[in-house]
Amino acid sequence: MYIKRLLSPVLKECIKQFPAILITGPRQSGKTTFLLHELGKNFKYISFDDPLERNFALSDPKGFLDRFSNEPVILDEIQYAPEILPYLKIRIDKERMKTGRWILTGSQQFQLMKNVSESLAGRVAVLDLYPFSLLEARTQKDRLESIIWNGSYPEPSLYPKKRDIWIRSYIQTYIERDVRQLQNIKDMRLFEVFLGLCAAHHSQMLNTASLSRECGVSLPTIKTWSSVLEASYICCLLPPYYKNYGKRLIKTPKLYFIDSAIVCELTRQPDGKSAKAGAMGGAIFEGLMISEAVKVFALKGKKANIFYWRSHDGLEVDLIIQIGAKLYPVEIKLTATPTLKHLEPINKFKTLAGKDAAETGLIVCSVKEKTILPSNNIAIPWHQFPKWLKSLIDGNK
Numbered sequence: 569m570y571i572k573r574l575l576s577p578v579l580k581e582c583i584k585q586f587p588a589i590l591i592t593g594p595r596q597s598g599k600t601t602f603l604l605h606e607l608g609k610n611f612k613y614i615s616f617d618d619p620l621e622r623n624f625a626l627s628d629p630k631g632f633l634d635r636f637s638n639e640p641v642i643l644d645e646i647q648y649a650p651e652i653l654p655y656l657k658i659r660i661d662k663e664r665m666k667t668g669r670w671i672l673t674g675s676q677q678f679q680l681m682k683n684v685s686e687s688l689a690g691r692v693a694v695l696d697l698y699p700f701s702l703l704e705a706r707t708q709k710d711r712l713e714s715i716i717w718n719g720s721y722p723e724p725s726l727y728p729k730k731r732d733i734w735i736r737s738y739i740q741t742y743i744e745r746d747v748r749q750l751q752n753i754k755d756m757r758l759f760e761v762f763l764g765l766c767a768a769h770h771s772q773m774l775n776t777a778s779l780s781r782e783c784g785v786s787l788p789t790i791k792t793w794s795s796v797l798e799a800s801y802i803c804c805l806l807p808p809y810y811k812n813y814g815k816r817l818i819k820t821p822k823l824y825f826i827d828s829a830i831v832c833e834l835t836r837q838p839d840g841k842s843a844k845a846g847a848m849g850g851a852i853f854e855g856l857m858i859s860e861a862v863k864v865f866a867l868k869g870k871k872a873n874i875f876y877w878r879s880h881d882g883l884e885v886d887l888i889i890q891i892g893a894k895l896y897p898v899e900i901k902l903t904a905t906p907t908l909k910h911l912e913p914i915n916k917f918k919t920l921a922g923k924d925a926a927e928t929g930l931i932v933c934s935v936k937e938k939t940i941l942p943s944n945n946i947a948i949p950w951h952q953f954p955k956w957l958k959s960l961i962d963g964n965k
Contacts, residue, residue, distance in 0.1 A: 569726055570601065570605050571700065571704055571705050571722070571726070572704070573598065573602050573606075573697065573704060573867075574701070574703060574704055574867040575602070575695060575697055575866070575867050575869070576602075576606055578695060578867070578868065578869035579591075579606060579695065580606075581869075582668075582693040582695065582869070583667060583668030583671075584667055584668065585667060585693070586667055586668070586691065586692060586693040587660040587663070587664065587666060587667055587668075587669055587670060587691050587692070588656070588660060588669070588670040588671070588672060588688055588691055588692040588693070589668070589670075589671050589672070589692065589693045589694075589695065590646070590672045590673070590674065590684055590688075590692050590693070590694045590695070591603065591671070591672070591673045591674075591695050591696075591697050592673070592674050592675070592694065592695070592696050592697070592801075593675065593696050593697040593698055593801060594675060594698065594699065594800065594801035594802065594826065595675045595738075595741075595742070595746065595800075596699075596721055596722070596723065596738065597697055597698055597699045597721065597722070597801075598697060598699070598700075598722045599644075599673045599675075599697050600615075600644055600673065601722070602697060603642050603644075603671060603673065604642075607640075607642065607671065610640065611639075611640045611641060611642050611671060612636060612639055612640070612641045612642070613641070613642045613644065614641060614642065614643055614644065615644040615645060616643065616644060616645045616646065616647075616648040616649045617644070617645050617648070622648050622649055625649040625651070625652050626649055626651055626652075629651060629652045629655040630655060632652065633652065633655055633656065633659060640668060640669050640670070640671070641669075641670060641671070642671045642672075642673070643670065643671070643672050643673070644673045645673060645674065645675065646672040646673065646674045647674045647675065647683075650683040653683055653684065653686075653687035653688060654687050656670060656687065656688065657687045657688055657691065660688070660691050661691075664691075672684075672692070675746070675800070675801070693869075695866070695869055696866040697866070698720075698801070698826065698859075698862065698863045698866055699719070699720035699721045699722065699725070699826070699827060699863075700720040700721075700722060700725055701720070701860060701863040701864060701867060701954055702715075702860055702951060702953075702954045703864065703867070703954045703955065703958065704867075705720070705722075705725055705726070710951075711840075712844060712853075712934070712950065713839075713840035713841045713843070713844045714728070714840055715828070715840075715856070716828045716829075716832065716840050716843050716844055716852055716853070716856065717731070717828075717829060717832060717837075717839060717840025717843060718731050718829055718840075719731075719735070719827040719828050719829025719830065719832075720827055720828075720829075720859075721734075721738070721827060721829070724829060731829065735829050735830065735833045736833065738830070739763075739830065739833060739834070742800065742802065743756060743759065743760060743763070744756070746800045747759060747796060747800070753793075758783055758784070758785060759793060761782075761783055762779065762783050762785075762790070762793050763797075763834060764834050764835075765779055765782055765783065766779070766794075766797065766803065766823060766825075767825060767830070767831050767834035767835050768834075768835055769823060770823065770824065770825050770831050770835075770848070770851050770852065770855055771822065771823075771824060771850075771851035771852075771854045771855045771858075772822060772823065772851070773820045773821070773822050773823070774794060774805065774820060774821055774822065774823040775820075776790045776791055776794065794823075801826060802825060802826065802827075802830070803823055803824060803825050803826065804824050804826060804858070804859075804862055805821035805822070805823060805824075806821055806822040806823075806824060806858060806874065806875065806876050806887075807819070807821045807875055807876075808820070808821070808875060808876055808877065808878060809875035809876065809877040809888045809895070811924075822876055824854075824855045824858045824859065825855060825859075826859050826862070827859070828843075828852050828855060828856050828859075831848075831852055831855065832852070835848060844902070849902055850901070850902045853900065853902040853950070854886055854900045854902075856950075857886075857887070857898075857900045857932055857950065857953055858874075858886075858887060858900075860953060860954045860957075861874050861887060861889065861957060862874070863954075864954050864957045864958050864961070865957075865961065867958075868958070868961050868962075870961065873889070873890040873891075874887060874888065874889050874890070875887075875888040875890070876888065877897070877913075877917055879913070879916055879917075879920075883912060883913040883916050884913055885897045885898070885899060885913045885914060885917050886898060886899055886900045887899075887900060888917070889957065889960070891960050891961060891964050892964045893924070894924070894925070894926045895917075895921055895924050895925050895926060896925075896926045896928075896929075896930065896960070897913075897914045897917045897918060897925065897926070897929045897930070898929070898930045898931075898932060899911075899913065899914055899929070899930070899931045899932070900931075900932045900933075901931060901932070901933045902933070902934065903933050903934060904933065904934040904935055904936075906931045906933055906935065906939070906941060906947045908942065910931055911929070911931070911941060911942065911943060911945055914929035914930075914931075914945060915929070915943050915945075917929075927944055928944050928945060928946060929943075929944070929945040929946075930945070930946060930947075930948065930956070931945065931946070931947040931948075932947075932948060932950050932953045933947055933948075933949075933950065934949065934950060935947045935948070935949055936949060937949065938952070
């Protein structure tokens, strides 16, 4: 079963404008399937997961690229053969006006982007493809607990019977393959403990000092491991909002796992209903909506310009979305009954931000339909949030 990805129009537009396009994202998010369905009829496909292709590219990069003559090609998992990128640059520069010739994919953010930036700066469009957004593979009839439990990766999402084995295998493969490639971690057992602790602190501030004490490793090691989670698209870090851009960079971010099923597995939830109703229910729900915000921006070919906000007296807005010059405050609550208490941080932020804030604040919760709230605020059902955000982005073109 193939689910049409909403990144498709952005990809086709980039093919018209750039010599090369790089599709990044976590393993098993559907990058190869997406490209083969969208471009497979007209593009040759090579995977560097194949050791023969990888060795050919590394030992004879010119000969490898000569194979394709003038035909367009998909080079899958480019992080395994970054040495060919300088040779690719030379060929692109010889035919700079020829667009859509080279389609690359990769699953490791930091080192891959470093290599691409050094070799293909100004020649490549970079797009992120995450696991399914609610806009792509869900309807409002889907139960929240099943979405939390199965997550958004294509395999367990479309085939729930595979869920348990698939998620366990994914985590194990991630630790044994991606982590070892990104960092030379000697004690993988300690990294597994770190991963579990991060899941237990999902949707909370990233307290590196506390994680250092609990894991029994140094603070620099924790910071390095945190960067591994981000580089492999397992987690995203949500920075605090400050008008002073420098403060945003140095203040403590909040940690969110991209996929709720991985959080459920690492925190040993027995099932989706228990995960939703249990002590971590609110955190998992909040993380699900933050992940949706990241995905919707990515599906439009944009970087997510999102933050959280905390006042000096402890009030916190879960999500601040910057669209153009406006800041949209969003509270995320696992409740069907939003109250005036839920509006306090939104109203305070709007007051302090003044003309920079949008007039309307938003509560994303379990109400059955859009509800008008006091002080020019609204509550919407959680499954409508991605559509609301997409409309906001589209309206800012």
